[in-house]
Amino acid sequence: MAVTEDILRKQFPILGLTVNKRPLIYLDNAATTHKPVAVIDRLRHYYESENSNIHRGAHHLSQLATEAYEQARENIRKFINAGHNHEVIFTRGTTESINLVAYSFSKKFLNPGDEILISEMEHHSNIVPWQIACENHRANLKIIPINDKGELRMDQYRELLSDKTKLVAVTHVSNSLGTINPVKEIIRLAHQYNTAVLVDGAQAAPHIPIDVKALDCDFYCFSGHKMYGPMGVGVLYGKEKWLEQMPPYQGGGEMIKEVSFKKTTFNELPFKFEAGTPNVADVLGMDKAIQFILEVGHTDIARYENDLLKYAIDRLSELENIQFIGTAEQRTSVVSFLFTDIHPYDTGTILDKLGIAVRTGHHCAQPVMEHFQIPGTVRVSFALYNTKEEVDALVNALAKVREMFG
Amino acid sequence: MSGIKEKEQEIIEEFEIFDDWMDKYNYIIELGKSVPEINPEYKKEKHIIRGCQAQVWLHAEYKDGKVIYTADSDALITKGIIALLIKVLSGQPPQEIINADMAFIDQIGLREHLSQTRSNGLLNMIKQMKLYALAFQKSKS
Ligand SMILES: Cc1ncc(COP(=O)(O)O)c(C=O)c1O
Numbered sequence: 001m002a003v004t005e006d007i008l009r010k011q012f013p014i015l016g017l018t019v020n021k022r023p024l025i026y027l028d029n030a031a032t033t034h035k036p037v038a039v040i041d042r043l044r045h046y047y048e049s050e051n052s053n054i055h056r057g058a059h060h061l062s063q064l065a066t067e068a069y070e071q072a073r074e075n076i077r078k079f080i081n082a083g084h085n086h087e088v089i090f091t092r093g094t095t096e097s098i099n100l101v102a103y104s105f106s107k108k109f110l111n112p113g114d115e116i117l118i119s120e121m122e123h124h125s126n127i128v129p130w131q132i133a134c135e136n137h138r139a140n141l142k143i144i145p146i147n148d149k150g151e152l153r154m155d156q157y158r159e160l161l162s163d164k165t166k167l168v169a170v171t172h173v174s175n176s177l178g179t180i181n182p183v184k185e186i187i188r189l190a191h192q193y194n195t196a197v198l199v200d201g202a203q204a205a206p207h208i209p210i211d212v213k214a215l216d217c218d219f220y221c222f223s224g225h226k227m228y229g230p231m232g233v234g235v236l237y238g239k240e241k242w243l244e245q246m247p248p249y250q251g252g253g254e255m256i257k258e259v260s261f262k263k264t265t266f267n268e269l270p271f272k273f274e275a276g277t278p279n280v281a282d283v284l285g286m287d288k289a290i291q292f293i294l295e296v297g298h299t300d301i302a303r304y305e306n307d308l309l310k311y312a313i314d315r316l317s318e319l320e321n322i323q324f325i326g327t328a329e330q331r332t333s334v335v336s337f338l339f340t341d342i343h344p345y346d347t348g349t350i351l352d353k354l355g356i357a358v359r360t361g362h363h364c365a366q367p368v369m370e371h372f373q374i375p376g377t378v379r380v381s382f383a384l385y386n387t388k389e390e391v392d393a394l395v396n397a398l399a400k401v402r403e404m405f406g
Numbered sequence: 407m408s409g410i411k412e413k414e415q416e417i418i419e420e421f422e423i424f425d426d427w428m429d430k431y432n433y434i435i436e437l438g439k440s441v442p443e444i445n446p447e448y449k450k451e452k453h454i455i456r457g458c459q460a461q462v463w464l465h466a467e468y469k470d471g472k473v474i475y476t477a478d479s480d481a482l483i484t485k486g487i488i489a490l491l492i493k494v495l496s497g498q499p500p501q502e503i504i505n506a507d508m509a510f511i512d513q514i515g516l517r518e519h520l521s522q523t524r525s526n527g528l529l530n531m532i533k534q535m536k537l538y539a540l541a542f543q544k545s546k547s
Contacts (some may be wrong), residue, residue, distance in 0.1 A: 020427075343481035345460040346435075349519075353427055361459040375480055376459060404432060405482060 022355030030381035072287035093234035097221035102129035150177035150326035172204035177326025178334030229289030233282035333382035434486030462527035503539035
C-alpha cells in the first residue's frame with residue numbers, strides 16, 4: 001500500500017467529520033491517533049463472533065479467542081524483534097507498563113542510596129512512577145538535563161552514570177519536542193555499569209521501526225492508541241532475565257499456577273504479569289493496527305511524515321513572532337511553538353473555532369516548559385493521514401489569530 | 407430582579423448583536439485588554455488559581471456589604487471572560503453571589519470555556535469567588 005492521500009484518508013472514517021461547521025483538521029496525533037476501518041472492524045468482529053474468556057474454558061469460542069490473542073503476541077514480538085513471546089506483556093498502555101517496572105523492578109533491585117536516572121524531557125508518566133519508587137525504597141532520582149534545542153545533554157548523562165545507577169528511564173521520542181533520543185548509545189553506556197534501561201516508546205511506535213534486539217534495551221513500553229490502535233491497551237517488552245526475577249505487579253486470576261491459603265505459586269511468563277481477564281478485543285485491535293503500519297511500511301511513513309514536517313516548519317516560519325520550542329537535529333513529526341506575544345491558550349481557542357485540533361498547554365511535560373520558561377506551547381503533531389493542504393489551512397488560521405490578537 | 411440577573415441580562419443583550427463567532431471573540435479580546443489590571447501586589451502566588459493552560463489571579467475585598475473583585479489572567483480570552491464575571495458579580499452582596507447560577511455564560515455561547523478539559527482556571531475562579539463571598543458573609547454575622 002502506498003501512502004497516497006486519497007486511499008489512506010478514506011480508511012479513517014472520523015476524518016470526514018465537521019467541527020464548528022468546518023471539515024475537521026486533526027493535528028493532535030501525539031495525544032492519540034485515529035483508527036482505520038480495519039481496526040474498528042476487528043473489534044466488532046471479536047465481539048460478534050469470538051467473544052469469550054481466554055486461557056480457561058476448553059470450548060470452541062474460548063479456543064478461538066485464545067489463539068487470536070496469542071497470535072497477536074507473536075505478531076507484536078516480530079514487530080519489535082523481541083527474542084521470545086513471553087517477553088511481550090500486555091498492559092493498559094505505556095503508563096501501566098512503566099508503573100509495572102517501577103514497582104516490580106524496584107521491589108527486587110532498588111536499595112537505599114541507589115539512583116534512578118530520568119531526563120528533563122520525560123512525560124509525567126515516566127517521572128511520577130520513579131518518584132514513587134524512589135520514595136518507597138529511599139533511592140534518589142537524578143535528572144539528565146536538555147539543551148536549548150531540546151536534546152539530551154549526553155555529556156551530563158555520562159557524568160551522572162555510576163555504579164549506584166540501577167535503572168535509566170528515557171523516552172525514545174519526546175512528546176512535547178519531537179526529539180528522537182540516541183537511545184542505542186544511552187543503553188550502551190548504561191550497560192557498562194550493568195544498569196538496566198527502560199525506553200518509553202509511546203511516541204516512537206507510530207513513526208519509527210522498533211528493534212529491541214538492536215537497541216539491546218531492557219524494557220520498552222508503548223500504547224496502542226497512539227499508533228492507530230484502540231485505547232486502553234499497550235505493551236511492555238522486558239528481557240527475560242529481568243522479568244523472571246521480578247515479583248508480580250498485581251495478584252489475581254491468570255497470573256497464578258496454584259492457589260491455596262498457605263501458599264500461592266505464580267504462573268510463568270508472560271502470565272505472571274497479566275493478572276485478571278485481559279483486554280482481548282483491544283489487543284486484537286492493536287494487532288490489526290500494527291499490521292496496518294507494516295502494510296504502509298515504515299520507510300514510506302517516515303518519508304511522508306518528514307516531508308510534511310519540513311513543509312510545516314517552512315510555512316510556519318513565515319509567521320511573525322513565532323518561536324519554535326524543540327529544534328533537535330533528529331525529530332519526528334511534532335512541531336511545538338508559540339507566538340511570543342500571544343498566549344498559547346488564546347491561539348488554541350481560535351484554532352478550535354476554525355475546526356483545527358491542536359494541543360495547547362504543557363503536554364504533561366511541565367519540566368520542559370520550565371526549562372524554556374514558557375507557559376506552554378501550541379503543539380502540532382502529524383500522522384500519516386495529514387496533508388499539506390491541512391498545513392496550509394493551519395497557517396491561514398494562525399494568520400487569522402495574529403490578526404485578532406496582534 | 408436581583409442585581410446579578412440584571413447585569414447578566416445586559417450582557418446577554420450585548421452579545422445578541424453578534425451573529426458570527428469572530429465578532430464575539432474580538433469583543434471578548436477587547437474586553438480582556440480593558441480589564442483593570444489587578445494591583446501587582448496581588449499578582450502573587452497566594453492569589454493564583456492554577457489551570458493547566460492559563461493562570462488566573464483573583465483578589466477580593468469586602469466594602470459596605472458588597473464584595474469587590476479584581477482579577478487577571480495571562481491569556482487574553484480568559485481575561486475577557488473574567489471581565490464578564492467581574493461585571494456580573496463584583497459589587498454584589500455575598501448572598502447573591504453565593505446563589506448566582508451564572509447561566510448567562512451558557513446563553514452567550516461561552517460554556518465551553520468553563521469545561522474541565524479547558525483547565526484554564528475559570529471554573530476554579532468562580533468557585534473561589536463564591537468561597538470569598540461565603541467567607542465575608544460568615545465574618546459579617
Ligand atoms: C512520551 C509519552 N510517554 C507516556 C505517555 C502515556 O501514554 P498513555 O497515556 O497511553 O499511557 C505518553 C502519552 O501522552 C507520551 O507521549
